[in-house]
Amino acid sequence: MVCQKIRIAACLAGATRRRMAMPEVAQVIQVPGLDYDIVVGHRGIVDIPNRIQRVVDADRAVVVTDDVVGPLYARSVVESLNNVGMEAVLISVPPGDSSKSMAQAGRLFDALAERQHGRDEPIVAVGGGVVGDLAGFVAATWHRGVPWIPCPTTLEADIDASIGGKTAVNHPSGKNLIGAFHQPALVCIDIDCLDTLSGRDYTAALAESVKHAIIHAPDFFVWHEQNAALIVQRDPGVVEELVARNCRIKAEVVAADMRETASQNVGRAALNFGHTAGHAVEAYFEYRLRHGEAVALGIVAALDLAVRHAGFPEGDRQRCERLMAELGMACRAPERFEPEQVIERLATDKKVRRRHVRFVVPTQMGSVRWLESPPRADLARALDRIQPD
């Protein structure tokens, strides 16, 4: 495991205390191999403008957001940048996945051209995964790469999308098909932005947290079990610890295999645990499920395969489902689905190699391996696990 150095301003131990105290200064997460800091804290403490000034040599910036997050958070980021002498402008896109498009990227390129945005000038993304992926893609390609700084405002973006440098827009034939690896210059996570996140989006994002725990950190899985009630209550100190620990795990996995090219082991692709069946179910339900809700179903299905084919203990499979239920996550699809159609969709997954469907499966808590081409009957059985009663 890649070792890490973390400067933490407050003690984060003591997982079972009734209410977690909030650290009074930001946590700066640094992982060897990852050339940027991930700052986690609360408004004011994160101090986005000064942190940006420390990592870029520029006196201008563009801030990208969406029409919902703009008035809530992004405008104040622009103001605070202006207050430290950085001339910043705001560009807003409509909310929703449809903004991850070449059309919106083109709009941003036009704005950068008009402004003569230079190669040292950062693009700051204030919003969820859509804004981050779009702004990151534009930052990756403008001048062949300008600094980009995700300031995520959703739990999913905090713990997954903003870390690791995957940027993309969609093509009509598929999601995330046009993209680039482009690592951020800095990630600034202001936990207070989660105050306006809906319960549904918060709970859905917890699927990525459970995923990280299963693939990489058995102690973090136990932490979830011990703190399930406080996680559900969105206790501020617990949420901050949850975000910080997820960031560290994601950063470690990414740093060990930055471009997902590991051939000896699963590498970064471990992060796809739960996503093979998850993506197929998400597409089957025509994206009416939140991504995290589909991933939760994908985890349940993959765990069935893991018990059958990878020696994952049945007792741990039950623990995983119990924890997911305690966290309020649905472990069954919202309505019955046609398994054969979902199996057909599996064949189009990005993890397919030479037309063989591949799953990431845990062999035990904290370790994963590939499972190649499980028998169709076992796929059907795994999908049966997520059929509603």
Ligand code: GLY
């Ligand atoms: N979300 C998967 C990855 O960043 O690799």
